Amino acid sequence: MKKLRFHPCGNFRDHYKQELAIFETDFGRLMLWIGIGLLFAAVPTLSSPYTLYVVNTVGITSIAAIGLNILVGYTGQISLGHGAFFGVGAYAAAILATSANVPFLIAVPAAGLITAMVGMIFGIPSGRLKGLYLTIATLAGQFIIEYTIIHWESLTMGTRGITLPEASLLGIRVRGDLGFFYVIFILLIAMTWIAVNIMRTRYGRAFIAIRDNDRAAEGMGIPIFQYKLLSFGISSFYAGIAGAIWAYYMISVTAEPFNLMLSVEYIAMIIIGGLGNIPGAILGATFITLLNELLRWFTGILINTNLFAGLGLNMAPLREFVFGLTIVLFILFEPRGLAEIWRILRSSFRLWPFSY
Amino acid sequence: MNFFMQLLVNGICVGFLYGISAMGFVMIFKSSSVLNFAHGELIAIGAFLFLVLVTWAQLPIALSFFITLAGCFALGFIVERLFLRPLIGEPLIFVIMLTVGLAAMFKGLILLIFGGNLHTYPRFLPASLGIDYGPVNIPPVYVATLIIGITFLVLFGLFFKYSSQGIYMRSVADNQRAALSLGVHVRRVFALSWAIAALVAGMSGIVLGIINGINVHDLSSIGLKVFPVVILGGLDSIGGAIIGGIIIGLLETFTGGYISPSLRDVVPYIVLVFILMVKPYGLFGLVEIERV
Numbered sequence: 001m002k003k004l005r006f007h008p009c010g011n012f013r014d015h016y017k018q019e020l021a022i023f024e025t026d027f028g029r030l031m032l033w034i035g036i037g038l039l040f041a042a043v044p045t046l047s048s049p050y051t052l053y054v055v056n057t058v059g060i061t062s063i064a065a066i067g068l069n070i071l072v073g074y075t076g077q078i079s080l081g082h083g084a085f086f087g088v089g090a091y092a093a094a095i096l097a098t099s100a101n102v103p104f105l106i107a108v109p110a111a112g113l114i115t116a117m118v119g120m121i122f123g124i125p126s127g128r129l130k131g132l133y134l135t136i137a138t139l140a141g142q143f144i145i146e147y148t149i150i151h152w153e154s155l156t157m158g159t160r161g162i163t164l165p166e167a168s169l170l171g172i173r174v175r176g177d178l179g180f181f182y183v184i185f186i187l188l189i190a191m192t193w194i195a196v197n198i199m200r201t202r203y204g205r206a207f208i209a210i211r212d213n214d215r216a217a218e219g220m221g222i223p224i225f226q227y228k229l230l231s232f233g234i235s236s237f238y239a240g241i242a243g244a245i246w247a248y249y250m251i252s253v254t255a256e257p258f259n260l261m262l263s264v265e266y267i268a269m270i271i272i273g274g275l276g277n278i279p280g281a282i283l284g285a286t287f288i289t290l291l292n293e294l295l296r297w298f299t300g301i302l303i304n305t306n307l308f309a310g311l312g313l314n315m316a317p318l319r320e321f322v323f324g325l326t327i328v329l330f331i332l333f334e335p336r337g338l339a340e341i342w343r344i345l346r347s348s349f350r351l352w353p354f355s356y
Numbered sequence: 357m358n359f360f361m362q363l364l365v366n367g368i369c370v371g372f373l374y375g376i377s378a379m380g381f382v383m384i385f386k387s388s389s390v391l392n393f394a395h396g397e398l399i400a401i402g403a404f405l406f407l408v409l410v411t412w413a414q415l416p417i418a419l420s421f422f423i424t425l426a427g428c429f430a431l432g433f434i435v436e437r438l439f440l441r442p443l444i445g446e447p448l449i450f451v452i453m454l455t456v457g458l459a460a461m462f463k464g465l466i467l468l469i470f471g472g473n474l475h476t477y478p479r480f481l482p483a484s485l486g487i488d489y490g491p492v493n494i495p496p497v498y499v500a501t502l503i504i505g506i507t508f509l510v511l512f513g514l515f516f517k518y519s520s521q522g523i524y525m526r527s528v529a530d531n532q533r534a535a536l537s538l539g540v541h542v543r544r545v546f547a548l549s550w551a552i553a554a555l556v557a558g559m560s561g562i563v564l565g566i567i568n569g570i571n572v573h574d575l576s577s578i579g580l581k582v583f584p585v586v587i588l589g590g591l592d593s594i595g596g597a598i599i600g601g602i603i604i605g606l607l608e609t610f611t612g613g614y615i616s617p618s619l620r621d622v623v624p625y626i627v628l629v630f631i632l633m634v635k636p637y638g639l640f641g642l643v644e645i646e647r648v
Contacts, residue, residue: 078452318468321460
C-alpha cells in the first residue's frame, strides 16, 4: 500500500517533482473528491430553478475565467477582449447549430476551435507589442469584434439574434437547468484538470517564464511570439467553449451581452480570485456572479419598498458602483485575491495555536 | 464640394474636441505612466459639476467655470492620494484595473445622482461668435471651444516651459530616477499631474457639454475614444494629442459622410490596430526601441 502523505513540519522538498505536486497531502485529494461528490449530490436536490440558474452561470463563467487566467495570470499578457471572444464562441455555436445542423457534441468543441483561431488573430499584435500597448490593441479587438457581430448581418442576423435548437448529447436531450448542470460541471472539472496540468508541462513553464521576464525567456531559447500566440489560442479556446455552452443554455444569442463591460468583469474575476491561480479563477467567477445576483436582488427590494420610487431614482447604477468599489478595494488591500485569503485561512488552521 | 468643406470643418472641430479631451490623459501618462481608463468619467464629473453650479445654484457663468476647475483640481489630487499612490511600483494590470474600477464607481455615482438622461446647459454664448463664410458654417460653440482650447494649450506650454513645477514635471517624465536623485519631489509631481489632468478633463467636459449636451454614457465613451487619439499622436506628446485628435476626427466624419454612418465609431479602432503594428509610439511619441 502506498504511504500516505501528510503535512510536513517544514519545507523538506528535495525534488522538482514534489514542487509540481498539485495536492500537498493525500487528505487534500480526498477532500476534493468529497467536495465534487457533494456538489453532484446536493445541487440536484435544489428545487428552485433560480438557484440552479445561478449555479450554472457560475460554472460557465468559471470556464471562461480559467482561460483568461492562463493568458493574464500565467503569460502576463493583459487582454481586454475576453468578453468578445466569449461572444465569438456563442455565435460560432449558434451559427453551426442552425445553418449547418451540427450536433451539440461537435458544435461546442468546434466553436472553441474557431474562437481559438480568432483569438490568435487578435493576438498577433503581441508579436511586437507588450504591456499597455498590447492592452490597448486588445481593447481595439473588443470593439472590432463587437462591430462585426452586429453588422455582419448575413451571418449573425444582426440585432435580431439567433435561436438555437435543443442540445442533445449522444441521443439524450439536454433539457432544463438540471440537464445543463451536469454538462457544465463535468466540463468545468475536465477543463480545470487540463488547465492545471498544462501549467505543469513545458508549455506552462514557458508561459510563466515569458510573464516573469520576456527577454530572459527569449535568451533561454523560448520562441516567445509562438508561445504568446499559443497562450492567446488556449485562452480563447476556453472562452469559446464557455460561450458555446452559454448559447445553448440561453437558447438565443444577441450581441448585447458581449460588450466591454463583460471583458472588464472577467478581468475583475481573475484579479479578485487571484492572478496565476486556477482555483482562484473559479473563486473569482463565483464571487462576481454571486455579487451580481445579490445586487440585483437588493436593487429589486429597494425599488419595491417605495422608499425611493417617489424620488424617481433608478437603482441599477448602484450595481456598477459596488462592482467598481469591490475591484478597487481588492486591488488596494488584497491584490493576490481570494485564493490568498483562502491560503491564509487554511494555514492559520493548520498552525493553530501558533498562527500569526 | 460644399459637402466636402462642411465635413472638413466638422471633422476638424470634432477632432479638436478629441484632442482637448486627450490632453489630460496624456499628462497623466507622461508623468506617472498610468493608463487612465477613468478619464471619460473625470470629464463627466467636470460637466456635471458645472451643470449643478449653473442651473441649480444659479451662479454666474464665469464664477461657476472657475469653481468647477478648482473642484476638478482637488478631485484629481484626492484620487491620486487615495487610490494611485499605494500602487506606485505595482504591476501594470493592477494599475489599469484600478482605474477601470474607479471608472465604474464614478459612473455609478453619477448615474445614481443625475440619471442617464440628456441634460443641457442654458444658452449663454453670444450668437455673434459664429463664423458664417460662404459654404463654411461654424456654430458659435465651436469657436468658443477653439478659443478655450488654444488658451489652455498656450497656458500649459508656458507652464511646462517656465514654471519650476512645470520643469519638475518634465524632469520626472523624462527620467524618474534621475529626477528623484536630484531632489525633485516625485510624489508631489504625481499628485500635481493628476490634479492638472483632472482640471483639463473638467474643462473639456464643460466644452463637450455645451456642444452635445451632457450624458454620462456619451462622455464616458469619449474617454475610450481617447485611446486611438493618443496612440496616433504618441502617448506622451501633448501636441501630438491635438493633432491625433484632429486626424481621428476627420477620419470619423469622412467615413460617416462618404462610406457608412455605422462604420464611423469603429474606424478609429481599426486605425489604432494598424498604427500599433506599424508605428507603436505614434507620430510624435518618444521612441523607446524594444523589439519583443
